[in-house]
Amino acid sequence: MISQGIASSLTVEISFWVISISTILSAIAVVQIKDLFRASLFLILTFLGVAGLFILLGAEFLAGIQLMIYVGAISVLIIFAILMTREIEISNQSHYMRILVSMVALGFMLLAISLITSTDWNLIDSRSFPQNQTDEIIATVQNSIPTLSKMLLTEYVLAFEMVGVLLLAAVLGALALVREKK
């Protein structure tokens, strides 16, 4: 509908398939590769792929956050944790539930795909919107950051404040857990 102008172009189409296939392949590599260090590198690739998908969807802010927090901070944390842990060779072992788990995952994936593709998503008819509202939506999608920041401090201010308390709890919990043994 709104992003039709962008989505129909061939470059976007090609980059969508390239990004999503590489994201899925690297996600599979994360759980299949035995070496934990290599697996974490593939995890970074997965995060990058997700950031790419966000950009294609027109959510630049989310893509930026994804790059900063996941690709930047979390991957560094994971690599540090791996470097500080001994005996990394024996991790990511195969176990007897492997086949069962992959069957369940595959089954759920097929079920989700079939249900999502069979559903008629056009519940809200876009033609029924008044013109000024459509304009507003297009403006929001094209320039999402101001709208987002405004919503965080108006409609979602409670959730925003709750996240603040959550951070306090995280700091308190971390402090208490790293205390020295007496």
Add this chain to the structure above:
Amino acid sequence: MNSFITTDELLLIAPEISMVILATLVIILDLVIKNKSILNFVASFGLLVPIALSFNLLDGTSQFAFAGALRVDYFGVFFKIITLFATLITILISEKYSKKFDDYQGEYYALILISASGMMLLASSVEFITIYIALELSALPLAALITFIRIRSSAESGIKFMVLSALSSAILLYGMVLVYGFTGTTYIEDLSQIINRSLINSELTFGGGALLLGVILITCGFAFKISSAPFHMWAPDVYEGAPTPITAFLSVASKAAGFAVILRIVYSSFSNEQIGMDWSVLIATLSAISMTLGNLIAIQQTNIKRLFAYSTIAQAGYIMVGLAALSSLDGGQDNAGPAGILFYLFGYLLTNFAAFTVITLVSINTNSDSISSYSGLLKRSRLLTLIMTISMISLIGLPPSVGFMAKIYIFGSAMDTGLQWLAIFGVLNSVVSAFYYLKIVKIMLIDENENSEKIQLTTNMSLAGLSCVFGIVILGIFPGSIIEVAHRAVESII
């Protein structure tokens, strides 16, 4: 909607704000005060402020706040009061136990208070994003609290809780995304209208498979929280490794908050009569599996905390009977099912905390959680034996206890709505459960123990234990007032 925070809105979340302020106060006091035993006193007495503020909100009106993200009504406030009582008793029974944490008692109490404030917000959230963040606010401090004792089993259960709550959040979010994608709204009150409109347009159940999948995933996400089968696997390990007062808090407050959201979602968004039957069958099956599994495995346990973990899974099964007895079914018009859940949870709060007062004291005294350490408890402390026995009677559901009244009420609602098989199942399960609950009573009263040293009770502990026992017996004889409150609470969301 251009709404900024108004004073009225702040008054509506005053209980939660005062909880967070109390938590901060406890940490600051922890910094300046050398005598840490004051912290327990401050945290427990300070809780009287949010309790008073919550009772103040019990005026029967339903008000929206924060652009419709919160709905402060009788129902929400009822659950807030349950959570607050649970928090109060948890803090009271932590008095001796928290000495283990030396200089970190302040953090311990603050994390309990913050987690409780998350559960209180959860009880009145009516919007998906707020629900999710309130859920995380209640779960993340719990993960730290479970890991609080620095021993291997505690760390193991902390990690298990963390990973599984992340998994359940992921399932929940996937479900919420599908529902949002289909309806275009995150407000659960608007969902029902949109779904009803789509039912007219479409032949499919729920108007589309994706919405059905979304609703099922949301239910699964919350089934983790209430530890019902088949999402119960985390409970025994986590309950065993966690500090004992936290185990009690998990088994009551966390479960109550989960039920609050499930009831709200079932009754305010997916209460359509066409869907009603499907819901009921799904929940009734889960309920039957949950109680049978919990009771059968509980029989074999030798560790009291693991036994209570399986007992709590079975109790979740009984409570879900009330959920299956939907008001939209024939014979369910008097809301006996949902009101029964509220009454049962209140009774369960009293019963479980009475038992955990004893479990905490015995585990401090004997340094063991095995059931055999309860042998000869009668000689060591008559009061503790009395509290434990009454609590067991209530958990089985024998008169004159609140457990009996709650079971009658919940199974009665199942009979009325045509779920006779489920009610019979529940009664049979109660008989099975009598075996392991009475085994504990037998061990306490009859078995001999060479250690006959008396167990000393502190004022706080006996206050917590005795008030719970008092409540169990009084509500077992005169349940009317709480049942009336439960009915009013349910009417405020239907």
